[in-house]
Amino acid sequence: MSDVDQELEQLKNALRRNALTAPQRAGLERRLAPLLEPGGGGGVRGPSAKTIWIGVGALGSIAVLLGSLLWTSTHDVRSNRVAPAIPADEGEALEPPEIVETGLSTHVEGPTPIAPEVVAPEAIAPEANAPAAIVGTEERNPQRRSPSLARVDPRAEHALLREARATLEATPARALELTEQHRVGFPRGVLTQEREMIAIEALERLGRTRAASRRAASFVSQWPTSPYVLRLRELGLLEGR
Amino acid sequence: LLEDHVWFARLFHEHVELVGRALRAQGVSNADLPDVCQEVFVTAHRLRAQVIPGSSLGAWLYRIAVNAARNHRRTRVRRREDFTDSPIDVASGPEQLGALERKDDLDLALQLLGSLDEEKREIFLLHDVEELEMKEITSAIGIPLKTGYSRLRAAREELAISLRRHRARSAR
Numbered sequence: 001m002s003d004v005d006q007e008l009e010q011l012k013n014a015l016r017r018n019a020l021t022a023p024q025r026a027g028l029e030r031r032l033a034p035l036l037e038p039g040g041g042g043g044v045r046g047p048s049a050k051t052i053w054i055g056v057g058a059l060g061s062i063a064v065l066l067g068s069l070l071w072t073s074t075h076d077v078r079s080n081r082v083a084p085a086i087p088a089d090e091g092e093a094l095e096p097p098e099i100v101e102t103g104l105s106t107h108v109e110g111p112t113p114i115a116p117e118v119v120a121p122e123a124i125a126p127e128a129n130a131p132a133a134i135v136g137t138e139e140r141n142p143q144r145r146s147p148s149l150a151r152v153d154p155r156a157e158h159a160l161l162r163e164a165r166a167t168l169e170a171t172p173a174r175a176l177e178l179t180e181q182h183r184v185g186f187p188r189g190v191l192t193q194e195r196e197m198i199a200i201e202a203l204e205r206l207g208r209t210r211a212a213s214r215r216a217a218s219f220v221s222q223w224p225t226s227p228y229v230l231r232l233r234e235l236g237l238l239e240g241r
Numbered sequence: 242l243l244e245d246h247v248w249f250a251r252l253f254h255e256h257v258e259l260v261g262r263a264l265r266a267q268g269v270s271n272a273d274l275p276d277v278c279q280e281v282f283v284t285a286h287r288l289r290a291q292v293i294p295g296s297s298l299g300a301w302l303y304r305i306a307v308n309a310a311r312n313h314r315r316t317r318v319r320r321r322e323d324f325t326d327s328p329i330d331v332a333s334g335p336e337q338l339g340a341l342e343r344k345d346d347l348d349l350a351l352q353l354l355g356s357l358d359e360e361k362r363e364i365f366l367l368h369d370v371e372e373l374e375m376k377e378i379t380s381a382i383g384i385p386l387k388t389g390y391s392r393l394r395a396a397r398e399e400l401a402i403s404l405r406r407h408r409a410r411s412a413r
Contacts, residue, residue: 004401011353011404014346015370019261024275028257031279035286036250184250210372218258 016214022222029187036187157186164198172205193219197228204235213237249286256302257282259371263303266354266366267310273317280309299373300381303363353403361396368393 020028029036164178179199182189189195196219203212216237220229232238260281261274269277284305292301354362367378368389379389 004404007404007408008397008400011346011350011400012370014350015262015266015354015366018265018347018350019258020274020278024261024278025257028275028278028282029253031275032253032282035246035282036253037246180251183254184247187250187254 017217017221019218154190157182157189157191160185161191161194161198164195164202168198168202168205172202175199176202176206193223193226193228197231200232200237201235204237209237213239245289249282249289252285252298252302253282256299259299260302260306262370263306263366264310266351266362266370267307268351268355269310269313273313277306277309277313280313281306284309297373297377297381299371300367300378303367303371304381307359307363349407353400353407356403357396357399361392361399364389364392365396365400369397 160178160182164175164182167178168175175198179195179202182191182195196215200212200215200219203209203215212235216232216235219226219232220238223229229238257278260278264274264277264281265271281302285302288305292298354366357365363382364378367373368375375386375389375393379386382389384392
């Protein structure tokens with residue numbers, strides 16, 4: 001490798017390190033919480049609750065107006081005869097519209113709400129498949145959608161990582177998948193360093209050394225005084241640092 | 242909606258670093274990084290229906306980041322016209338290589354990247370820095386594989402030339 005090549009490699013490493021700092025990332029996660037976590041916070045640059053209620057009020061007024069118009073049209077005032085009743089399905093058109101909060105903006109949907117756009121799972125790397133257990137729990141307990149899933153059950157966080165650690169040696173791919181589940185399911189978990197360590201070791205065992213080194217570098221920049229840094233050094237993932 | 246959240250959370254956690262690096266490489270200052278990063282992810286959320294299953298999300302996000310950085314630059318230029326406060330730190334063109342006096346690797350890397358046109362910079366960053374597969378990059382960009390490799394080769398050559406020129410200037 002020539003000097004220029006070496007220097008270019010050095011510059012590439014500088015570019016790789018040139019990302020968000022841990023506080024910047026944490027701040028960004030907070031800002032994007034409405035999109036990142038089910039039931040999390042208010043909308044990102046979306047309308048305020050006050051705006052929503054004004055919209056609901058306006059729509060309510062329109063509904064009342066339409067209702068009164070319909071009532072007038074179905075009653076022959078001059079002859080004092082009642083017109084045939086409106087079929088049930090037509091009457092449903094006056095049902096209050098459903099408000100769908102996406103976090104980004106609030107849409108008021110008609111009587112036939114449009115399903116949220118969900119990207120097919122094929123678009124996502126196989127190792128990051130949807131955490132079925134977490135999704136299932138959420139669907140069964142929608143009332144438990146607190147801003148942070150981590151607060152729902154810290155024991156679940158521990159159990160997930162214990163399983164990841166147990167599978168690390170035999171099936172690192174599975175361990176990596178479990179760490180991804182942890183990252184998605186416990187965005188504010190207390191075992192983040194442990195998760196990252198398992199993920200790094202899994203990547204290393206899978207032969208993805210460059211990815212492991214990059215993640216190790218990111219780990220050190222976030223937690224430079226962590227005792228796990230020694231372990232990363234032992235693994236030879238922090239050469240030149 | 243829950244699936245939507247899970248998908249978006251995964252997108253964020255897996256690519257936030259890539260987006261940050263892409264924005265910095267486009268000249269977004271460290272102070273403005275969180276704002277522009279947020280813009281990128283909000284846009285990605287809005288455009289999520291456009292994602293083609295199986296395509297590279299990294300390359301897709303990179304393109305959104307490039308556009309966000311461009312918009313950000315325009316806004317900053319307008320603001321600068323109004324207030325003429327802090328200078329904007331947009332990567333410079335090849336004619337400004339004389340400014341490569343700073344020793345810092347990152348500054349140097351950003352300056353050298355600025356000497357590449359956007360097409361080459363995109364391929365170089367996604368392939369050599371982000372280590373994405375060329376196949377997924379070219380598929381996301383919509384160019385033939387061969388074109389991708391030739392752009393990468395050209396980008397590396399231009400960077401090597403710029404680097405040699407920089408070293409020659411520094412040695413004087």
